[in-house]
Amino acid sequence: ALSAKHVREKQRLLVVANRLPVSATRKGESSWALELSAGGLVSALLGVRQFETRWIGWPGVNVQDDKGQKSLSSALEEKGFIPVFLDEETVDQYYNGYCNNVLWPLFHYIGLQQEDRLAATRSLQSQFSAYKRANRLFAEVVLSQYQDGDVVWCHDYHLMFLPKFLKEANSRMKLGWFLHTPFPSSEIYRTLPLRSELLKAVLTADLIGFHTYDYARHFVSACTRILGLEGTPEGVEDQGKLTRVAAFPIGIDSERFIKALETDMVRSHIQKLRGRFAGRKQVMLGVDRLDMIKGIPQKLLAFEKFLEESPEWQDKVLLVQIAVPTRTDVHEYQRLTSQVHEIVGRINGRFGTLGTVPIHHLDRSLEFHELCALYAITDVLLVTSLRDGMNLVSYEYVACQNTKKGVLILSEFAGAAQSLGAGAILINPWNISEVAASIEDALTMKEVERKERHRHNFMHVTTHTAQVWADTFVSELNDTIVEAELRTLR
């Protein structure tokens, strides 16, 4: 049989995701500023260096003029990034609408408020058409880049039709699809209008991957219950054709973080931060996109409860919350921003003094060196996601904590709870009292225990890396295709 590894080394990898790793802002008729995009997908995939990769995606900006498209394309192509240009209307209907107001909340078990859900239902058909239209545009760009033998790896809930459109154009294309969010229980998924079309479209891929075994199981159940197909230990079978479904837990490029800690830039930033936080005995950290799935209000309420119940900590502990704005055109996100600001204001008003406040809240992303420094010097990371595909922030924190051995408080609803659970303090973010008690436990944990917990997590983070994740997925995809070919010969 062909060795999968041997085949892989000669392959080009076309990564297709809604967003490119950089988002562009126009600075002049033909000049562009490129800024690193936020989120786990980008941070993991940028760590995948072992393939000859071309990345296809939306540059995050509306460019309709020829000159603009050409100049941006060439700025991006220098870095191996190929843009898919989407007009404003498509972005609104496809990205803000169907992706972020329909699929995203549903996949994360989030009930929209009644009025929003009704509004979403009314515009569903037009958003669904825009979703398909956008997926077609992605397919056209992929086909323009495709060379025989390439592996095409489609990512996330934005692109569930992409495997189908690509296979219709070229049935021999090696094609994988990976979901970076949870896939919900079939009982939730089946409330989605137009639920079958999406499942059928994804099933045209050769290999379908999820972060956890539970998400994979939910997907297979949805296929059996909604489409009446057969679920097997290998995947989903439709009239003798098998689509492989499996779990491939993602990781980070841990080396990048560990090496960064040795640089002068990070070291001098660590010194600066130490000076700034000198008045506090311990510093806790939260790093999230400002998203409803991250449970930021729940985190703040738990911190407030902790301060209420442990007055001796009131001027000794600081919570630094980095909340990176995202999807700012979607109503739910605007509401969340105001809610978070209101709670932070209340807590700082209640427990602050003329000199200090207990929460430093920033609505912006940080430079890489600033982030590494913060990860390295803080005592506790608090992850309170209500649902989260994996949560790579917890991995990044662990990678930067080899000196300090800080404590990770981690939501049991993040995929990472399945890999870092043994080293973390697991919490149910809805139970504010439990989270408050865990904060106390984390702040007072003895060094021996912190060391032991950290050792376990550090070992996991540095061995289950982004590179291993991509290698495993692509090897499995190759093997799947070889096996399918062999099956047809039998």
Ligand code: F6P
């Ligand atoms: O799977 C989650 C995801 O789609 C990832 O790309 C990333 O973690 C995040 O959402 C980014 O969201 P957006 O591109 O909508 O800002």
